[in-house]
Amino acid sequence: MxxxxxxxxxxxxxxxxxxxxxxxxxxxxxxxxxxxxxxxxxxxxxxxxxxxxxxxxxxxxxxxxxxxxxxxxxxxxxxxxxxxxxxxxxxxxxxxxxxxLTETTADLTFALLMAAARRLPEGMEAIKNDEWGAWAPFFLTGQDIHHSRLGIIGMGRIGEAVARRGKGFSMEVVYHNRSRKHEAEEAIGVRYQELDELLETSDFVCLTAPYTNETHHLMNAEAFKKMKDSAIFVNTSRGSTVDEKALFTALKNGEIRGAGLDVFEQEPISSSHPLLSLPNVTLLPHIGSASxxxxxxxxxxxxxxxxxxxxxxxxxxxxxx
Structure with missing residues (x-):
């Protein structure tokens, strides 16, 4: 048998x-x-x-x-x-x-970063809604990616791959991990920071850490308050690493500038999910490895x-x- x-x-x-x-x-x-x-x-x-x-x-x-x-x-x-x-x-x-799936997920992570930084979904909606009129000096201005600071939380395979992409855009890359990654520091040219310092100084914060009891709601109200009000948050790890209610509040109140998310606490989300009501968030249906x-x-x-x-x-x- x-x-x-x-x-x-x-x-x-x-x-x-x-x-x-x-x-x-x-x-x-x-x-x-x-x-x-x-x-x-x-x-x-x-x-x-x-x-x-x-x-x-x-x-x-x-x-x-x-x-x-x-x-x-x-x-x-x-x-x-x-x-x-x-x-x-x-x-x-x-x-x-x-x-x-390391390189494919890193591609998607950086795509979210770029889309959120340059407000690509908002630009598409402006065209759909006939809101694109004459050229205007500050219409849909976004954030520069080049020569900004990228903070990566979780320096595993995917985190390292995202760091390499950041260096290709002339970004200063810092990271936080539960243990130092000396080989990555030397090979990629990244610098270790304690979590609070990373949150306080980074222009972009990418979360690529695995989900564990220790990382449950790692990004909470306190964490978002430590970020720059001009910063953009990207999550391609697991949805439960983020307190979504705290993220919604941070985005709505201008505590951070924008976010790009591929994962959520409960999946799939519906079209009535609160985050979809905000213009400054880019949402994807968990397609990080979907090539x-x-x-x-x-x-x-x-x-x-x-x-x-x-x-x-x-x-x-x-x-x-």
Whole structure:
């Protein structure tokens, strides 16, 4: 009897066929709608392997109900949607996809920075609403990016990639991380700062830190008050690293100039989300890694992780408790 694998979102046929060579496979056929919790729990109960993604919440109760599960492979870098402790207690391995999406997510991070700085969404709305009249000296003036100061919170792979892009724009780049990154300082030419100093002195603040208990609402009302009133905040980490109510207040009251966000506390957001009522925020639907090439590589890596786990082989990219 072949091992059984459940895929939680529709994948290209070639990815499914990779797993089908060795396993029985079933798949939630919806591309945009997450698998309901009751179906996910039922599949986890009988599966040997789970191919999931960032929108699937895999709880302790689901894991404790598993009868044969050996591997949970997520098509994402983050894994806070999976109860890692419960999986470890049952000897179930977890795999994720670091590295492969670094450059693509850094591209998107810098695109948000540039769009917010130069007020690109506002410019598009001005055209749509027939508000573009004669040339005016200060119409839609934004912030210079070149020769400004970029502060990066979280100097992992993506943070370093964003720093390299900043240096390419002649920016002064500073960073804060839970530990100093001396190699990055030397290789990229960045400088370490304590968090308060970074917030107080940066023209742009990019948050690329992973979500942990320590980073929950790291950017809160106090943090935004420390930023320059001309500063722009960008988040491509996880939504729960930011207190969205505090961000809304900071943007509305002019405590900071603008923001660019790809992630939110609860996803997807609706068209009635308060942040959408503000002109000085650029919002995207969590597309940081969404290039065709990168998403394909992520899916392929996740399929390989499923097979490695079922075979009992070492995982290329394991998550450890």
């Amino acid at each position: 072949k091992p059984y694998v459940f895929i939680t979102r529709r994948m290209p046929a070639a990815i499914v066929e990779m797993i089908e060579r060795e396993c029985e496979v079933s798949m939630w056929e919806e591309e945009e709608t997450p698998v309901p919790d009751e179906i996910l729990a039922r599949e986890i109960k009988r599966a040997d392997g789970i191919f999931c993604n960032v929108s699937d919440t895999i709880t302790k109760e689901m894991i404790d109900g598993a009868e044969r599960l050996t591997i949970i492979a997520t098509m994402a870098v983050g894994y806070n949607n999976i109860d890692i402790e419960a999986a470890a207690a049952r000897g179930i391995q977890i795999a994720h996809t670091p590295g492969v 065709e090439k990168t998403r394909w590589r992520m899916a392929e890596m996740t399929a390989n992780h499923v097979l490695q786990g079922i075979r009992g082989e070492a995982l290329d990219h394991p998550v450890k408790e």
